[in-house]
Amino acid sequence: MTTRDRLLGLTVAVLWGLNFLAIRVGLDHFPPFFFAGLRFLVIAVPVVLFVRRPNVPLKWLLLYGFGFGFLQFAFLFAAMNAGMPTGLASLVLQSSAPFTIVLGALLLREKVSRRQIIGITVAVAGMTLIGYDRSQAASLIPVVLTLLAGLGWAVGNLGNRLAKSTEPMRLMLWMCVVPPLPMLVLSAAVEGPSTGWRALADSFSIDGWPALAGLAYIVLLGTIAGSGLWTVLISRHPAGVVAPFSLLVPVVGIAGAWIFLNETPSVIALVGAAVVIAGCLGGMATARRASSATPLAEPLRV
Template sequence: MTLRDRTLALTVVVLWGLNFIALRSGLDHFPPFFFAALRFAVIAVPVVLLVRPPKVPVRWLLGYGLGFGVGQFAFLFWAMDSGMPTGLASVVLQSSAPFTVVLGALLLREHLHPVQVAGLVVAVAGMTVIGWDRAQHAALIPVLLTLLAGLSWAFGNLSNRLAATDEPMRLMLWMCVVPPLPMFALSFAVEGPTAGWDALAESPGAWRALAGLAYTALLATIVGSGLWTALMSRYPASSVAPFSLLVPIVGIAASWLLLHETPSVWSLLGAAIVIAGATAATPRVRRDVTPAHLDLPAPAAAAMQVGDRVGTVPDSGRGNSH
C-alpha cells in the first residue's frame, strides 16, 4: 500500500477506536437493536432521497449491508449490552481481520505471502494476549457474541470486495439503507414495540446518547466506513484487513482515559505485538504505481491530496517486497 493509503487506513483506525466510546454512550440510553437501527436510519433516509445507487450487483450490496451492518452491529451491540467491556469489545471485534483474510483465501482465491501469514499470526497472538487478559473479567457469552460480530464483518468485507465498484462511497452509503428495516423489526420483536421510542423521548441523559449517535453515524460510518470501503475496493482483503487489528489500541486507550478501564501490563504488551504483526502483514507497493481513483468524502479527498504530495518523495530504495 502507498503511504497515503496507509495514512487513510490509520485514520479509520482512530475513528473506529473512538467509536466504541460513542457506542457506549448510546447503549447506556437506548436498547441495543433499536440503537443499531437508528444509527443507520439517520443515514439511510437522506441517502435514498439524494444519492444515486451504485452500479453494483444487488446481491453484493445486500451482502455488504447484511454482513457489515446487520450482523456486525446486532451481535456487537447485544454483546456490549450484555456486559462486554468497551475496551475488550474493541479487541475481540478485530477477529474480523483473520476471518477476512482466511475467507478471502478460501473463497476469493487471494494469495497469501509467507511474510503476510507470519505477520497475521503475530498480530492474532497479540490480540489473544489482550483478550486473555481482559476475558478474565468478562462472561463467555458476550465474548462469543463479539466473535460472531467479527465474522459478520468479514463476510461484509468480502461482499464489498466482490462488488468491485469504482464508486466506493456510493456503495458505502447505500449499504446503510439495508440495516434499518431488519434492525427495527428485530427491535420490535425482542425489545418491544415502544421501548426504543420511549428512550428517544426521555430527556435525562439523552444528549450524550444523541452525541454518540451523531459520532457513530457521521464520523465512524460516513467518513470511516467510506475510507474503508474505498481501500477494500482498491486492494486485496489481505492487505487492508490487518489494519483493523490496530483499532483495539485506540479503543483501550480511550476506554482508559474516558471510562477509567485501566489496561494491565499484559494488555499493553499485547497491543505492541498487534502493532508489529499488523505492520508486517500489510504488503508494500512501489510509490510509482498510481492507485486507482477513490471516490471519497471531502475529508478523505483532502487527505488524498496531502498523500499525493508526500508520494513524490523517493522511497529510499524500498521497492515492492511482494
C-alpha cells in the same frame, strides 16, 4: 500501498477505536437493537432521497449491508449490552481480520504472502495476549457474540470486494440502507415495539443529550467517515492487505476506555498492544511491495 493510503488506514483505526466509547454512551440510554437500527436509519433516509445507487449487482450490495451492517452491529451491540467491556469489545471484534483473510483466500482465491501470514499471526497473538489478560472481565456469551460480529464484518468485506464498485463512497452509503428495516423489526420483536421510540423521545432532554452526542459521533465519524475510508481502501487493495489495519483499532479502543471509562489495562495488555502494532507493521511492509506491482482499482468518483 501508498503513504496516503497507510495514513487513511491509521485514521480509520482511530475513528473506529473511539467509536466504541460512543457506542457505550448510546447503549446506556437506548436498547441495543433499536440503537443499531437508528444509527443506520439516520443515514439511510437522506441516502435514498439524494444519493444515486451505485452500479453494482444488488446481491453484492445486500451481502455487504447484511454482513457489515446488520450482522456485525446486531451482535456487537447485543454483546456490549450483555456486559462486554468496551476495550475488550474493540479487541475481540478485530477477529474480522483473520476471518476476512481466510474467507478471501477460500472464496475469492486472493493470494496471501508468507510474510503477511506471519504479520497477521503476530498481530493475532497480540490480540490473544490482551484477550487472555482481560478475559476475566467478560463472560463467555458476550465474547461469543462479539466473535460473531467479527464474522459478520468479514462477510460484509467479501460483499464489498465482489461488488467491485468504482464508486466506493456511494456503495458504503447505500450499504446503510440495508440494515435499518431488519434491525428495527428485530428490535420490535425482542425489545418491544415502543421501547426504542420512547428512549428516543427521552433523549431530547438534559439527561439524554450524551446519547444523542454518541449517535452523532457514530453516524458522522464512525460510519460515514470511518466506513467510507475503509470502503475506499478495500476497493483499492486485496482484503488481506487492508485487514491488518483493523488490528490497530483495539489499541485505540483500550486506550480510550482507559482514559475515559477507567478500564485500566495491565502491563500484559500493553505488551499485547505493542505486539499487535508489530504484526500490523510487518503486514504493511509486504503490502507496500505488493501494491507497487499490482494495478489498483479505479479512483473514487463521488
